[in-house]
Amino acid sequence: MKKAIPVLFIAISASLWxxxxxxxxxxTEAGFTSMEIVTIRVVTAAxxxxxxxxxxxxxxxxxxxxxxxxxxxxxxxSIVLFNWCYFSAINQLNLSLAVILLYTAPAFVTVLSYLFxxxxxxxxxxxxxxxxxxxxVLVAGVNLNSAADxxxxxxxxxxxxxxxxALYTIFGKFALKKYPTxxxxxxxxxxxxxxxLPVTQLWEKxxxxxxxxxxxxxxxxxLIPTVIAYLLYTKGLEKVEGSKAAIIATVEPxxxxxxxxxxxxxxxxxxxxxxxxxxxxxVILVNRPKKRQGNNYTEKASI
Numbered sequence: 001m002k003k004a005i006p007v008l009f010i011a012i013s014a015s016l017w018x019x020x021x022x023x024x025x026x027x028t029e030a031g032f033t034s035m036e037i038v039t040i041r042v043v044t045a046a047x048x049x050x051x052x053x054x055x056x057x058x059x060x061x062x063x064x065x066x067x068x069x070x071x072x073x074x075x076x077x078s079i080v081l082f083n084w085c086y087f088s089a090i091n092q093l094n095l096s097l098a099v100i101l102l103y104t105a106p107a108f109v110t111v112l113s114y115l116f117x118x119x120x121x122x123x124x125x126x127x128x129x130x131x132x133x134x135x136x137v138l139v140a141g142v143n144l145n146s147a148a149d150x151x152x153x154x155x156x157x158x159x160x161x162x163x164x165x166a167l168y169t170i171f172g173k174f175a176l177k178k179y180p181t182x183x184x185x186x187x188x189x190x191x192x193x194x195x196x197l198p199v200t201q202l203w204e205k206x207x208x209x210x211x212x213x214x215x216x217x218x219x220x221x222x223l224i225p226t227v228i229a230y231l232l233y234t235k236g237l238e239k240v241e242g243s244k245a246a247i248i249a250t251v252e253p254x255x256x257x258x259x260x261x262x263x264x265x266x267x268x269x270x271x272x273x274x275x276x277x278x279x280x281x282x283v284i285l286v287n288r289p290k291k292r293q294g295n296n297y298t299e300k301a302s303i
Contacts (some may be wrong), residue, residue, distance in 0.1 A: 009236035010248045011283075016229035018255025022263070023221035030214055034087035036205070037221070039196040042079060044222025045230070046189040052227075053186060060183045067178060068191075073171030074184065075191030082164030085157045092154030099253060101158025103136040108166035109246035117173055119241050124286060129243075131282040132250045138275025139253045169242040172234055181235045188230070247286050250279050 027037045053061045063071070089098040106129045113119040168188075175184045197203075208214055237245055254276045 003239070006236040006239035007244075007248060009232040010240060010245050011251055013229040013233035013236065014249040014252040015255045016225045016232075017249075018225075018252045019259055020221070020225040021256060021259060023217050023225070026217040027214070027221070030208065030217070032205070033200075034090075035084065035196070036200050036202055038080075038083040038087070039193070039200045039202045040209075040218050041221050041226050042075075042189050042192040042196060043202070044218050045226040046186070046193045048219075048222055048227050049182070049186045049189060053182065057180075057182045060180055061186065063179065063183060063187055067175075070171055070175040070178075071184075071187040071191045074168050074175060074188040076195050078164050078168035078171060079188060079192040080164075080195050081167070082161055085160035085164055089154055089158035089161055092151055093158060097154075098158050098161070099139075100133070100137050101155065102161045102165060103133060103250055103253065104159060104162035105165040106132050106243070106246040106250060108163050109169050110243040112166060112170045113173075113242040116170060117242055119243055125243050125247075128247050128282040128286040131285075132247050132279055135275040135278035135282065136250060136253055138271050138278065139257055166246065169237065169246055172237050173242050176234070176238055181231060181238065185227070185230050185234050189226075244286050248283050251283065254279060 024037055027040065028034075032040065050061075086098065086102055089101060093101075110121070110125055110129050114121045172184060172188075202209070209218065233245070233249070240248070257272055257276065
């Protein structure tokens with residue numbers, strides 16, 4: 001049971017990422033641009049994490065200067081790069097294709113984990129990666145007839161989103177060898193905030209930011225699909241291989257699709273249901289118990 005808890009943490013974090021549209025749509029309707037919303041997300045998260053740290057983890061609120069590169073990796077190369085590429089891809093391609101390109105992340109993580117984390121590459125992982133990508137294609141419901149509208153720069157930025165998404169897992173694994181979950185999450189968002197604030201100059205919309213409705217959306221965005229989600233995901237990474245974590249996290253588009261059906265009354269058919277089932281089966285496959293030869297019992301896969 002203990003070995004299942006990290007997997008559950010990652011699945012819950014992905015589910016929380018899946019409800020991000022509630023907060024993003026509210027802030028968009030209020031007049032904020034995509035990158036301003038990203039800035040609200042990371043700055044609010046950083047502030048909340050600082051408050052949590054002062055109250056509960058004061059001893060964990062410091063890092064060695066020589067380790068700053070790890071958090072530039074999680075904060076700028078991952079959080080900032082991923083969001084910038086993803087929002088750019090959405091503007092250049094149809095949303096379905098942008099989502100599919102984002103979920104090439106498990107493939108990037110599997111390769112990068114093999115190269116840098118020395119994780120084993122096997123047929124189960126490779127098969128699960130291809131299955132999750134296929135499942136995401138079906139969940140997104142991409143219209144292949146729109147291929148004429150696809151631009152190379154859009155494809156590149158979409159792949160950049162998947163790559164940036166993947167980098168959090170890789171840099172996060174290295175950071176967790178030196179620091180606890182809270183410290184990794186805190187400095188990820190502090191550095192992302194330092195990078196984004198000068199670019200967006202969000203303070204120019206201060207009067208709008210302090211209105212009650214925007215405060216509610218901003219705190220909700222910074223807390224639920226950000227602070228809580230990233231703390232859970234980073235905690236799960238302590239015990240789960242990076243490649244497996246990336247595959248488990250693909251439950252996010254399933255949750256986002258369910259949300260779109262019940263909250264926004266968007267379509268959901270047999271194709272999307274099939275894609276969701278494929279993703280769930282892939283997650284089960286990559287975390288299935290391993291049988292030890294020569295024994296009469298089954299031991300859960302090492303995570």
